[in-house]
Amino acid sequence: MTSDAACDAELTERQQKTLELIIQNYVRTGYPISSKSLVEIMGVSSATIRNDMGVLEAAGLIASPHTSAGRIPTEQGYRYYVQHLQSGNYLSSVERLTIAHQFHQAPLDMDQWMRLAAAILSRMSESASLVTAPRSEIAQFKHLELISTQGRTILMVLILQNGDIRQRMLTLAEPLSQETLTETAARLTRMATGLTATQIRARLTGLSTLEQEVLEIVIELMGEAERPQIYRDGLTGLLDRFNNESSGAEQALRVLEEQSALEILINEAPSIGDVRVVIAGEGRWEDISLLSIILGRYGVAGYATGTLGVLGPVRMRYGRAISTVRFMSSLMSNLMFNIYGEDVTSST
Amino acid sequence: MTSDAACDAELTERQQKTLELIIQNYVRTGYPISSKSLVEIMGVSSATIRNDMGVLEAAGLIASPHTSAGRIPTEQGYRYYVQHLQSGNYLSSVERLTIAHQFHQAPLDMDQWMRLAAAILSRMSESASLVTAPRSEIAQFKHLELISTQGRTILMVLILQNGDIRQRMLTLAEPLSQETLTETAARLTRMATGLTATQIRARLTGLSTLEQEVLEIVIELMGEAERPQIYRDGLTGLLDRFNNESSGAEQALRVLEEQSALEILINEAPSIGDVRVVIAGEGRWEDISLLSIILGRYGVAGYATGTLGVLGPVRMRYGRAISTVRFMSSLMSNLMFNIYGEDVTSST
DNA sequence: AATAGCACTCATGGCCTGCGAGTGCTAACA
DNA sequence: TGTTAGCACTCGCAGGCCATGAGTGCTATT
Structure with a gap:
């Protein structure tokens, strides 16, 4: 070539x-x-x-x-x-301060943060944006809760070390009291805290049917089966930027709506601190041949990381978009570190 | 007129x-x-x-x-x-069975159900779809969990009677052990189970600072402040249907992306069992003047209900779309009843 | 190496025209 | 009174034609 x-x-x-x-x-x-x-x-x-x-x-x-x-x-x-x-910084210090301020004003809620990050990314880069919540490569058990909702149906809430919450409903063979459930959950929590899915699987023997059943689902939830939620924003603005030639807009929509397509792209995210620029699919991805995508990773290395990026037309203000992605990843990394910082140092 | x-x-x-x-x-x-x-x-x-x-x-x-x-x-x-x-049923019994089968095959997970519902709605009606998870008009406390993530930052997980899960991170004045947190959470849970936000507010006096602080946030989370998550699907298909005239597609995108616009629409949903059809905004909504929307409500009346609907061009197969919305609401209502049924009867 | 000049190309938009699809109206008909 | 056949009329649309002008590539010149 x-x-x-x-x-x-x-x-x-x-x-x-x-x-x-x-x-x-x-x-x-x-x-x-x-x-x-x-x-x-x-x-x-x-x-x-x-x-x-x-x-x-x-x-x-x-x-x-x-x-x-x-x-x-x-x-x-x-x-x-x-x-x-293209190099250097295309964001003014006023813009940086304004963004940081917005985050410190928002409540300490991961969901809100993700939405905010997506909104800021798309507004600053004048493109569509996508953000995934931080996930640890190796999910570690932290806490389990079992709550009875009605007779035989119970709600499982599983919390992982990195703060991820996963839930699942479960129908038991026979109804159990909330007391029994609480006790079981506490026992399993004590047993599994800090363990990975495979480590939990190794200790399934010698447990009651209920406990085994619950842990099987825990293992399933800890696996990659759970699809990450992807926060998107700025689709509308993207349509404007494609004015006449709607094929590009269509491509953008198709990619942004198709969860699986996005997951493939997200895997292209670089390591923390770096920024990856893919212009017109680079001949490798047919389905974004009219688009460019700029990806970054944020979080705490080796502990939990998430992806963020923007997606826009090939005719895009790369300087500004790259600066935005870079700045947002470092900002989000700092936020994560403030939340999980001590855990990281104690667990490594 | x-x-x-x-x-x-x-x-x-x-x-x-x-x-x-x-x-x-x-x-x-x-x-x-x-x-x-x-x-x-x-x-x-x-x-x-x-x-x-x-x-x-x-x-x-x-x-x-x-x-x-x-x-x-x-x-x-x-x-x-x-x-x-237009009247009668535009869905074959085979289609109905296929849909019901898909739901019974999926895991007992609300999130999955919502996604599935949105996917089916959009595919069957050849339009974009939107679904909100069931919410009770009056949120009732069910369970509280406090989990320490690092020294002073803790994770609050609040579970409501209808199965809604809400979370928030919280920074304490001083670090507390997991034992203390668990105990506190258990005490508050015992105290507040079944209560509404206002009822909890009435019992704030005589509690420790920590307990008050936590309950303040619980009340906030129980309020309507939390924006409902809206599941969407079928955007791509909608673009195809608007082929040449992109203004309609733009309108659709704008509405579907703007959370607040959708919330307004969702409030137009009828009571359970009914279907509301709004053609070309009916002169009342400027921002959907090129679109038609068909809304239904599902859930258990007086307990927890959600909204589902489709959104497409005015030139739409109304018969099929209306049948789909009607069928899906009754299907989802049944699913809800199976999960929460006994709770409903015991709490009324 | 940089510039002035010139011939050449070609997309664009305006204008014209013929075609034909589809209607509205009127008169005949059952 | 409701239905039908016939006919004149309208008007969007596609195709052909042409003038325009923006912009280039090349060559000779400084």
């Missing part, structure tokens, strides 16, 4: 500047950029710019939709831009 | 049949219906049909987009159709 070649192509200072301007203007306006329109900013004549454009086109970084039109960036062009040209 | 007049207009048998055919054909094809195309089905000449069409047009039930085009239904026409013509 020529992609690597293109990314490593040697460009003069001025050519890079030209590419940058083409991308920035195109992202803003959506129309092809002509050589003439860059004359004033570049300080050279249109003919010179045209020559440079020729070089950029030969390198596969820009293209013209037809003969008598200006140039638009190719996917390669965007990648070069993101890798070499 | 002429709307009521139009709905009560006296039409001959044949004119009703004509209206019905126009709507059914238009809903299917999306193109205006000509008099000629109805000749074979109606068994009379096109001139006769044209005369009847004239009557229908005078009554405001149909209209022609321009001189040389066929007729399309007006909003009034759809309303007449839904009120007078």
Whole structure:
């Protein structure tokens, strides 16, 4: 493939500047950029710019939709831009403070935080956003509660070390009193605290039928069977940005609605602190060929991490979007650390 | 307004049949219906049909987009159709059985049920769907759990009579042991079981600072402050149905994404067993002027109820959609009754 | 290496026109 | 009185044509 070649192509200072301007203007306006329109900013004549454009086109970084039109960036062009040209911080300190303030004002509620994070991400990046609650790779038992709702149906509430709550209803063979249930739950909690699913499975023997039955479900709930809830926001704004060509919007919707598609994407999230940029699916994902996605991870490494990111048209303000994702992951990581900090240090 | 007049207009048998055919054909094809195309089905000449069409047009039930085009239904026409013509059951018994089977196969998990309900609704009605978990109008305390996550931060888990689970993190003034927390939670649970928020508030006096602090949050969580989670599905399919005219799709997205807009709509849900049909916003809701919405309520009356419905283009298969909503509400009501049935009888 | 000039390309939008689908009306008919 | 056949009329739509102008590539020049 020529992609690597293109990314490593040697460009003069001025050519890079030209590419940058083409991308920035195109992202803003959506129309092809002509050589003439860059004359004033570049300080050279249109003919010179045209020559440079020729070089950029030969390198596969820009293209013209037809003969008598200006140039638009190719996917390669965007990648070069993101890798070499775009850098620095596109969020003002006022914006940062405002965001942090919103989080400290909100109640200490994970659900609210996730919603808020998704809302801020989409608003700041002018794209759709997605956030998953922090999950630990290895789920550890923390607390079990059994509550009778009616005669034979009981409600199981399982709390994991990282604060995840999972619930399941269960129908017993025969009705049991709340006292019995509470006692059973306390016994199982004492027995299983801190254990992983496999460790619990190893200790199933010698327990009563009820206890075994309950623990089987505990193990199931601790496994990956539970699909993570994904918080989304900013879909509406995305529609506006796709104005005419609705195929991109359709693709975005399809991906954002399909839980399984999102889960695949989320697995692409980098490690904490890094940011992953996937432009136009990079040829690997057909179903986001018209979209770009920027992913980050937050949380406490090795303990519990979550994913956050934005998803927008290929023609996107990468600088701002990347800055937003980066800032939000560090902010969320700090929040997590404040909540789970001491647990982490004591359990490692 | 002429709307009521139009709905009560006296039409001959044949004119009703004509209206019905126009709507059914238009809903299917999306193109205006000509008099000629109805000749074979109606068994009379096109001139006769044209005369009847004239009557229908005078009554405001149909209209022609321009001189040389066929007729399309007006909003009034759809309303007449839904009120007078459409009735009966548009779901085969096979479909009904399949749906019921899917529910009985799924695990006893409210979250899964909601997702499944939304998925089925949207698939059967070929529209977007929305479902809210059952909520009781008057929240009643059932169980409280306090779990220490790290030194001063604890996790509150509140379970209500109807099975709702609400959580909140809380930072204490000083760290407390898990034993103390468990004991406190047990004491508060004993004290508050079965009470409403206001009843709990009346018994705040004479408690320790910690207990008061916890109960304050319990009261807050029991209040309506907590926004209901709304399950949605079928957005993608809706986009397809709006093919060219994207303004309708945009409206749909805007409504479905905006939590507050949905909450307003959900309040329009009828009582259990009824179905409410709102066509093109009925002039009351600007923001769904291009959409129709069909709402139902399910659950156990006076105990806990939820809302479900579908949202699609005005040009929608009302018969099928209404049947689907009606069937799903009764199915979900039955499921709820099986879970909470005995509680209901014992608490009333 | 940068620039001025020029010929060339081609998408876009306006204008015109013929076609045909579908109607409304009138007169004949059962 | 309700139904039908016939006919004139309307008007959206698709296709063809053309002028326009934006923007380029190339070449000669500084």
